[in-house]
Amino acid sequence: MTYRLHYAPDNASLIIRMVLLEMKVPFDVTLVDRRQNAQNSPNYRMLNPNGLIPVLETPSGPIFETGAILLWLSETHGQMAPQSGSPERANFLKWLFFTSNTLHAGLRMLFYPEKYAGPAATDPLRNQMQSALRDHLKTLDGLAAQKPEWFGGEHPSVLDVYICACLRWMAIYPKGQTMWFSLTDYPALADLAARLQTRPSALITAQAEGLGLTIFTNPTYCSPPEGSPT
Secondary structure, three states: OOEEEEEOOOOOHHHHHHHHHHHOOOEEEEEOOHHHOHHHOHHHHHHOOOOOOOEEEEOOEEEEOHHHHHHHHHHHHOOOOOOOOOOOHHHHHHHHHHHHHHHHHHHHHHHOHHHHHOHHHHHHHHHHHHHHHHHHHHHHHHHHHHOOOOOOOOOOOHHHHHHHHHHHHHHHOOOOOOOOOOHHHOHHHHHHHHHHOOOHHHHHHHHHHOOOOOOOOOOOOOOOOOOOOO
């Protein structure tokens, strides 16, 4: 079976697309048209009852949650992560789950504070998340500087792709409210982003989703050939 990735441009599905391309496994894509609220359609909700993007259809059934898809792909194909039995497996797992459960979750609160705190508390929550994200980035920058085999090293990992996508979004979303973030404050992460965005997987993804050429180090709002990021 060829995998099927349900995606929207400049959504978390870009992470899965890049990883599939890096792994050189065949896949097809299906647009989830957010302009038509397709993520809440009955057919899509059958794949992901939470209505979030992405979903990856596999021989084992549909998988949702970005971290879960990345872990499943790395184990199924034995690529882009330390495998079971490796002494680095535990370290990799804790940072993958940190990225999924803390960093990415914090970004959602930053982008959609009204969903979590209500209209009256959006500014305090946004300020709180900006401060927390700065601390997280300092920690990740220190980790990347150490260049463990599974983060910031010579060969990209699923964690590299996940974190670089988060860096992209911090630089451009929400529109007009990104002055708190500068990639140059985190030199090891900036180096990782610069190297990753030149790989064929990034260039193909950028073309497919209209992300521009410097998708991680100097990102611009996407201009996709189909669909919408929001």
